[in-house]
Amino acid sequence: MAVAASYFSEEQQMLLKNAIARNEKHTTGEIRVYIDSTIKxxxxxxxxxxxxxxxxxxxxxxxxxxxxxxxxxxQFAIIGDSGIHQHVSQNFWEKVKSEMIPxxxxxxxxxxxxxxxxxxxKKLKIHFPVTKDDVNELPNDVIFGE
Incomplete structure (x- = not known):
């Protein structure tokens, strides 16, 4: 098991996966979570x-x-692709990051x-509401690095 995964129980991992799935039901957007233990x-x-x-x-x-x-x-970062950046400023991502700190x-x-x-x-739902032909383009699993 990757060291990063040891910070999360199976139940916590499932909560995160379910939160991604729940939010993606209302948008064509895709949310991924990736956790490393350390980086260079x-x-x-x-x-x-x-x-x-x-x-x-x-x-x-x-x-x-x-x-x-x-x-x-x-350390952490939030990165959005070009489509979402047309609608949401860097200030939004900084606000979310500051709310994560506590x-x-x-x-x-x-x-x-x-x-x-x-x-x-919430932002993806506003700017990219779900469509009848929407497909889940990326898996909802939390990914753990080393």
Missing amino acids: GDVLDRAAEIFETLKMHETLLHNGVLIYVAIEMR FFKRQDYTGGLLHAIDETG
Whole structure:
């Protein structure tokens, strides 16, 4: 088991997966959560690398959002594709990140991630409402790195 996964029980992982699925029922957008234990280098660079590796830039409407956490480094980033950035400013992502910090300071990583997933889902629902022919383009599982 990856070290990052040890911070989350199976129940917590299921809560996160279900939150992603629940939010994606109302939008064509895609939300992913990726958790590393540590990183070398810049958190934003690593998040961008993961975004590309997960092929999040290949969604039909370019409305994927990655919530990336390097848990032992206490660093995290939120990256949205070009479609969502046409509607949501960087200030929104910074606000969500600042709202996650109190959860993370209490080591309530699940709570912080659930908040970010729900806030992201609300914006995606406004700008990319679900369509009758919508398909889930990316898996909802939380991904754990090393």
